[in-house]
Amino acid sequence: MNIRESGRKVAEAALQQTASHRIGLSLSLALLFVAPMGYAQSSARKQVSKESDLPRFTYPISGSASDLLQADPATFDKFAVRVRADVESTLRDYDIQDKATLRKLLKAKLDLEQLAGQNQAALQTLDLLRAAEEKPDARLITGLLTKAILQATIATGATNGPAFEQAFRKNYGDAIRPLPWGVVQSAVKQELGAAQILNKALLIATAKTKFDPGIEKTSYITAEHGWGLIGLRAIAQFQIPVEKARSEILESYIAENRTTKPDIWQAREVTFTGKEKLTPVLVGIWGEGVDVSVYPNQVFDDPQRTASGTHGLAFDDQGNPSRSWLYPLTPELQSRYAATLKRLAGGQDLQTGVDSPEARALKQMMASSSPEQLNAELSDSDVIGNFVHGTHVAGIAVRGNPASRIVVFRFNLPTHAFPPSIDRAKRLAADYQQISEYCRTRNVRVVNMSWSSTVAGFEDWLWSTKPHLDPEKRKSEAQAIYQIRRKAIEDAIRNAPGTLFVASAGNSNSNASFDQSFPAALHLPNLITVGAVDQAGDETTWTSYGDTVVVDADGYRVESFVPGGSRLRMWGTSMAAPQVANLAAKLFALDPSLTPEQAIKLIRDGATTSADGRRHLIDPKRTVELLQEKR
Numbered sequence: 001m002n003i004r005e006s007g008r009k010v011a012e013a014a015l016q017q018t019a020s021h022r023i024g025l026s027l028s029l030a031l032l033f034v035a036p037m038g039y040a041q042s043s044a045r046k047q048v049s050k051e052s053d054l055p056r057f058t059y060p061i062s063g064s065a066s067d068l069l070q071a072d073p074a075t076f077d078k079f080a081v082r083v084r085a086d087v088e089s090t091l092r093d094y095d096i097q098d099k100a101t102l103r104k105l106l107k108a109k110l111d112l113e114q115l116a117g118q119n120q121a122a123l124q125t126l127d128l129l130r131a132a133e134e135k136p137d138a139r140l141i142t143g144l145l146t147k148a149i150l151q152a153t154i155a156t157g158a159t160n161g162p163a164f165e166q167a168f169r170k171n172y173g174d175a176i177r178p179l180p181w182g183v184v185q186s187a188v189k190q191e192l193g194a195a196q197i198l199n200k201a202l203l204i205a206t207a208k209t210k211f212d213p214g215i216e217k218t219s220y221i222t223a224e225h226g227w228g229l230i231g232l233r234a235i236a237q238f239q240i241p242v243e244k245a246r247s248e249i250l251e252s253y254i255a256e257n258r259t260t261k262p263d264i265w266q267a268r269e270v271t272f273t274g275k276e277k278l279t280p281v282l283v284g285i286w287g288e289g290v291d292v293s294v295y296p297n298q299v300f301d302d303p304q305r306t307a308s309g310t311h312g313l314a315f316d317d318q319g320n321p322s323r324s325w326l327y328p329l330t331p332e333l334q335s336r337y338a339a340t341l342k343r344l345a346g347g348q349d350l351q352t353g354v355d356s357p358e359a360r361a362l363k364q365m366m367a368s369s370s371p372e373q374l375n376a377e378l379s380d381s382d383v384i385g386n387f388v389h390g391t392h393v394a395g396i397a398v399r400g401n402p403a404s405r406i407v408v409f410r411f412n413l414p415t416h417a418f419p420p421s422i423d424r425a426k427r428l429a430a431d432y433q434q435i436s437e438y439c440r441t442r443n444v445r446v447v448n449m450s451w452s453s454t455v456a457g458f459e460d461w462l463w464s465t466k467p468h469l470d471p472e473k474r475k476s477e478a479q480a481i482y483q484i485r486r487k488a489i490e491d492a493i494r495n496a497p498g499t500l501f502v503a504s505a506g507n508s509n510s511n512a513s514f515d516q517s518f519p520a521a522l523h524l525p526n527l528i529t530v531g532a533v534d535q536a537g538d539e540t541t542w543t544s545y546g547d548t549v550v551v552d553a554d555g556y557r558v559e560s561f562v563p564g565g566s567r568l569r570m571w572g573t574s575m576a577a578p579q580v581a582n583l584a585a586k587l588f589a590l591d592p593s594l595t596p597e598q599a600i601k602l603i604r605d606g607a608t609t610s611a612d613g614r615r616h617l618i619d620p621k622r623t624v625e626l627l628q629e630k631r
Contacts, residue, residue: 045095051515052455052479054094056471057086057223058463065211065221065229066204066371069236076233080112083226100510102132108227110146111234119150126150135509135539136612137187140179145191145246148172149238160241168242173249181257186534186556187541189353192250195243196350197366203232203240205374209382213416214464222463222471224456254353261536265554270586270620271400278403278589283581284439284447284499285397287390289314289326289410291563294391298398300405302442313435314410317418319427325408326563329387333380340384341568343377348569352557386413388562392570393450395560396578403589404582407444409435419465420458425481429488436492439499445588448581450504450574452517455482486518493524500588500596502581504573505531506544513546521548526596528603532556532576537610537617543573551607551616553579583620587627594627602626 048054059082061068068079087108096102106129113122126143133139152167153159179188211225221229239246272278282300292299292311301310307321308314314322329337346362349355369377390410398404411428414420439447458478462469469477493501503519506512512520512529520529532543532555540555555576557569580603587599594602606623607616 044093046093048094048096048098048101049514051101052475054096055086055090056459056475057083057226058220058471059083059223059226060220061215062219064208065215065225066207069204069207069229069232079226080115080230083223083230084112086223098511098514099132099134100508101514103129103509106132108230111227111230114146114150114234114238115230119154122150123147135541135614137184137538137541141184141187141191144175145172145239145242148175149242159238165242165245169245169249172242172246173252176249176253179253181259183538185254185257185259185261186352186538188250188254190351190541192247192254192353193350195247195250196363198235198240198243199367200236200240201369201371201374202366203236204371205378207232208371208375209378214460217464218467220467222460224460225463261534261538263535264537264617265535268619268621269400270583270624272402272586272589274402276590278401279592280403280405281401281446281585281589281592282407282442282444283397283404283585284312284407284409284435284444285390285394286409286435286447286449287393287411287451288386288413289324289390290394290406290408291326291391291561291565292406292408294561294563294565295394295398295406298402298404298406300407300442302407304442306438308410311406312408312410313431313438314408315412315428315431317412319424319431322410325410326391327387327410327412329383333383333387336380337384337564340377340380341388341562341566343381344385344388344570345568347381348557348571351571388568388570389450389574391563392560392568393448393574393578396558396575397446397448397581397585399560399582401582401586401589404585407438407442409438409447414461416461416464420461420478420481422477422480422484425484425488429484432488432492433495436495439496444496444499445592446581446584447499447501448578449501449519450572450577452504452506452512452520453482453485454515454517455479456515458482482516486516486522489518490522490524493519493522493527497526498596499526500581500584500599501527502577502584503527503529504577505529505546505549507532507542507572507574508544509542510544511546512544512548515544517544520544521546523548526600528580528600530573530577530580531615532571532573533615533617537608537615539610539615540571543576545614551580551603551618552576553618555579580618583618583623586620586624590624591627591631 068076106125110122110125113125126147130139130142133142148168148171151171152164155167156163158164207229211221211229215221299311306313308323311325314325316322342358343362346358349359350362394406398406455478458481459474462474462478505520506517519527528550529548531545531549531552532540533552534540534556535554553576555573556571558575559567559569562568583603584599587594587602602623603618606619606626608619609616
């Protein structure tokens with residue numbers, strides 16, 4: 001349910017097709033086809049205004065998804081046919097206008113057309129996919145890999161062999177070389193990073209990690225996961241055979257154009273030395289917990305002790321009070337923690353084109369490991385990625401501000417070891433109100449929320465834990481749990497009017513409002529939602545957006561502390577949101593009389609808008625100047 005990228009980002013980046021850049025295989029793959037032209041004029045089609053308006057389907061699976069991924073064509077095609085029938089009925093009856101959803105549908109449609117050998121139809125789908133892109137780099141790079149494969153297949157009548165590879169190299173090279181480096185360089189580096197670790201073992205491991213545990217409990221797969229499995233099959237059949245050639249072409253393009261993007265953020269940074277007249281500011285970190293020992297001089301010691309202790313509030317899996325500020329790792333995971341951190345660092349470097357020892361070690365490990373070994377690595381990276389997240393976010397939020405004091409609001413991420421329920425949702429809702437009351441009574445001025453929940457996320461949790469639910473019952477129960485949790489979050493924010501809450505937009509390249517993501521999609525006067533840009537202020541390929549995403553901040557290779565005190569670079573809107581929380585805390589330290597609404601206005605007024613109007617880049621220095629001009 002948590003939309004933040006962590007250790008799995010490395011694997012999911014490897015699994016994405018260029019045809020739908022940065023979509024990956026997340027639950028937000030939604031539906032499979034866009035409507036044929038004959039559907040477009042039907043006035044009877046139901047309007048889809050939010051993700052939960054779409055129908056749900058499930059398919060019985062005998063065995064595992066990882067086995068089905070490797071099955072013979074006849075066996076796999078039986079599964080694909082069942083999926084296709086339901087998708088076509090959906091397209092006949094539903095009108096989907098959201099562009100992000102259309103991109104996901106077209107990507108899945110493309111996968112099935114390739115698998116069915118419908119190459120000319122797939123080329124037409126690519127044209128539609130490119131037309132649905134909204135970000136500048138995606139408009140240029142989307143579909144280039146798949147188009148080169150399709151064209152080579154049509155020209156040679158083959159999907160491998162010397163003639164096919166020669167045709168592919170020419171087609172792909174001709175498409176890549178003219179691209180404007182200044183626009184596509186980040187996307188191209190991500191493409192290369194994915195190509196360098198992609199292999200069959202990783203595809204099988206991903207099916208084992210993402211799909212097999214749920215199927216083992218339920219004996220069926222949801223449509224969302226089914227479309228992901230179809231995507232894996234297409235990658236295995238068409239993309240892996242050209243990965244060596246693809247990597248060589250991308251490496252050549254990067255070498256010919258290699259320049260470093262300027263870093264705009266250092267010039268905009270505001271750092272307090274302690275000589276300023278500052279008022280202490282409490283900054284809440286609402287997430288997976290914080291290793292408070294890493295910040296000995298910046299942790300709040302509450303004279304009014306809670307059931308958790310003196311640093312805030314912490315809750316266990318069931319929403320009961322916990323006395324640990326950080327989710328404890330098992331002894332086995334603790335023994336592998338240092339090695340997994342190096343893998344996470346290597347993945348970050350691969351995705352950003354940094355040739356580091358960690359990146360080289362990760363490539364070697366990916367190339368030499370079995371599916372079972374990679375499955376274990378992905379599982380470790382998932383857990384440890386979540387484990388380090390809150391501590392990393394906290395460091396960003398209090399950086400350069402000696403007046404900041406960290407308040408911990410810890411909740412555990414769903415482990416899928418137990419099913420969600422109405423009763424648990426109500427307990428958590430009561431916990432959220434405790435946080436709201438804590439913010440009011442302790443005068444917590446800023447709370448960072450680098451996480452998000454959706455209806456689809458709750459449905460996935462139910463799928464993996466409640467095998468008896470049919471699709472509509474699962475959807476209904478997920479909606480009920482979602483509504484309780486969303487209302488509780490909304491009430492908690494509204495009932496702490498003196499606190500500014502900062503939310504991350506999400507990393508699914510989608511509309512947070514359409515996805516019904518909370519807190520990102522909420523409209524409240526003391527809430528601000530943040531998208532992510534890179535070091536030059538260019539929109540990242542993965543940041544989500546929407547009408548509530550009003551400012552953007554650096555979410556690209558942001559360095560901060562992790563549990564134990566070492567430092568790690570991470571990327572995501574999770575890293576962008578605390579940049580805004582940091583700025584807000586500095587404003588309150590300078591002028592404690594500011595209201596959250598006034599702070600938001602200063603942040604927005606100080607931001608610079610991009611030429612295309614899509615980005616509103618925070619400028620801490622200018623925002624502080626605006627405050628000082630008003631004083």
